[in-house]
Amino acid sequence: MLWLFLCVVLGDVLVATFEVIAPNKHLLAVRGRPAVLGCEFTPGPDLSSLVITWQRQEDSRVVHSFYYQQDQLDRQCPKYHNRTSLYVSELHKGNASLRIASVELKDAGWYICVVSNEKGTGRALMEVTYGALYSEPRLSFHVNSSALKMQFETEGFPKPEVIWLGEHNQNISHYMEIHDQTEDGLYLIKSSYEAQKPVVNVTFTLKNHLLNQNLQRTVCLSFDEDTTDHTIIVLAVLSVVCILLFIGIIGLAVHKQNKQRSSM
Template sequence: MRRPLFLYVFLFYWHFLNALFTVEAPQSLCVVERGNNVTMECTFPVNGKLEFRNLSVSWEKKDESKQVYELHKGEEDFKNQHSDFRGRIKLLKENLNLGQSLLQITDVKLRDAGVYRCVIVYGGADYKTIHLKVKAPYRIINQGVVSTGRNEWKLTCHSEGYPEAEVIWRNKNYEDLTHKANTRSETASDQLYRVTSTLTIKSGIDEIFYCIFWNKELQENTTAILHIADSTDGILQTESRRFVGAALIATAFVGSVLLFLLCIRKGLQVILTGCKRTVDNPASTRIYLP
């Protein structure tokens, strides 16, 4: 990526101008969580009303020589901006009058981590570097408990974060079971690690196990609690409900058949009775129904 001309000029004359013009960085280290926004700041002397046409500001990702933002003599210039930052960078220009160069990065990515250089040219020239650290804690742990038979259970924990986490297993007495677990990791999107750990163990019901994702670099841990519950009662209750439901359906069906047969029988009796009355009284042509 081609560096802006004023940056070359600045680097050449910096040792002459530095004594007259000083840029400061209130925070040399910024820490942000992946997906959030971050604002990095460097300050410079204004000495009265700011003359934008005399001001040039440049932000560069120093360790990778990527142009992040450029304001040249009061005019924004995005032609050399690296594609990693397009659409996510904003300089809060209203703060320049106060001698503050505030660079905002939205939706921070893991790849944004690194050393940034803030260069200010305004009468004099100077720069400061700011280290941006991006963290991605293993905040959400997906878990599963599956019976494999004969009081054996497969416990699974899965999460995504950065950097790669160590997974520790403990029982309710906090005894270490990590050596019995199988843990694997793979790279997901945006440099995240997808870590899955499985512990297969024999255990009775109503037992508790702890799955701990330990992020050594961030000195953070996230814990999931896996509970082996008595699922036998639930199965029996389900089967019992199904049996009762089937019995009720069968009973209703048999009852309907019996009722139908009873109605047919009663109807036949009515017809036969009517015919008998007609024979007994030949003069009558009516069928008498009860």
């Protein structure tokens, strides 16, 4: 009899237990892609009493709300308008996950998932971090009389590790500029290497450790150290020739005009 009583009591306790959990406490979101913030709760027999609220922890901004069996977005933060949704067809299974479309830097931070139904109320906390894959590096050259400067330019997030390697895989010195871009929150990277010899064989490497991105671009070329001087000489000669032709044409026109006047 005592055993039966304990079973009944324990059974009631188990039935009354209500949980809200975030299966993954940390989520890595990638710029421009959707992110799903997981949240699970103990479901009830119907959805009439179900209330789900997603908020930012730091200032309690409302990211998404659901009650009366439909989305309630009157108090939603404007930056999330038309970007959030729940998996409504899975609410009866206890799935309160939130989908955010087209992630941007401002979406990074801590989120709270608050759920209540006839079984109880609970909350779960999770963190969203942000990363952006670096774009295809753009290569440019700058030539002067003594050296060849090559530069790669790309954008991404967070700050990367950049390495330049020589033809024997040795680290070679380089110069790098890092600029913060505007609303996208990307870093604009400009990294350059200056070659003093006419044959160049170098490799540019960029590593975005957060997203396990590894970009390698090899540059192999040779250039004539006297190319710049020769070009200048050719341009100078062409300029002189053009000036002489121009003067000759004007002189011929004046001579022809004078001849016509004298014949009159």
